[in-house]
Amino acid sequence: MNIGEASKATGISVKMLRYYEEIGLVRPALRANSGYRVYPDKSIATLRFVRRARDLGFQVKQIAALLDLWQDGSRASADVKSLAMDHVRELEQRRRELDEMIGTLEHLAHHCQGDARPDCPILTGLSAEEVVPPKAARKKSSRRSFAVAG
């Protein structure tokens, strides 16, 4: 398999296949006499693993760790699970941040007429001293919260 075929087979772009090799995430591919990279089925399986891990949001370093565990027949599943759950917690953290942004924005937008007039609680909210979240605990002190003036 050439790199283009490997790309189609794995869903990883040609650029990224070379990049993963360069940074040492995967072993350098064998080369044909022409200098072209050659991918045996085994490499394809590894690369598919990598792509799926990327699809699940793992970073390259974490994927490297996962690959090591995958290839280590004597691994403990606890180590894999631990890595995965660490990642889940990180994803959940990001989701919480998104939730807060979305909540605040929807709150602000809800109060905006969205017509031809200039009055706009969204802009007011952005320029306000403090900003308040939609319904979360409304402690006056909670930084990171937006208030709609009015």
Next chain:
Amino acid sequence: MNIGEASKATGISVKMLRYYEEIGLVRPALRANSGYRVYPDKSIATLRFVRRARDLGFQVKQIAALLDLWQDGSRASADVKSLAMDHVRELEQRRRELDEMIGTLEHLAHHCQGDARPDCPILTGLSAEEVVPPKAARKKSSRRSFAVAG
């Protein structure tokens, strides 16, 4: 106000204050004879606006647009709302992606004993032909990579 004080007043790092100026997001600060940047209250207000927009996940280009609208007394609130809602949709899209990742990972991890033995459905799942989503519709997931600046 010096840049350090402006940083404290706005929550934007000194580095970023200079960067925002460099890329033209905000007007170049005035300079004292020493060459030090000087920030009047008006700039501080603008910078706070910028920081809040960043906290809501807006990208720099969007913030530039928001700033323009903010400073344009004859804006239509519809334009602001439209920009904000576009952004909300983008955030929601990201959240959906996170949800899917989290769902899949939890599903896999749920079946993993997490003990000293090597058998691990997480690794098996990553090396499987297809990654199985928990229970959501099994349509072939759209190929698109996940990008969230950490």
Next chain:
DNA sequence: TCTTGACCCTCCAATGGTGGGAGGGCGTAC
């Protein structure tokens, strides 16, 4: 007045994944 330390300046580099492109070498079909 001199020194010290905190601050400021500019310039350059790195991060993490990814895409784009230039300039040139292969491979194969016609």
Next chain:
DNA sequence: GTACGCCCTCCCACCATTGGAGGGTCAAGA
């Protein structure tokens, strides 16, 4: 033989942010 589609390497750009080097400024204390 030639045209076209691959492949190669090398460099750049993106986005937002941080870090550091090398050097100037300011204010307080001895």
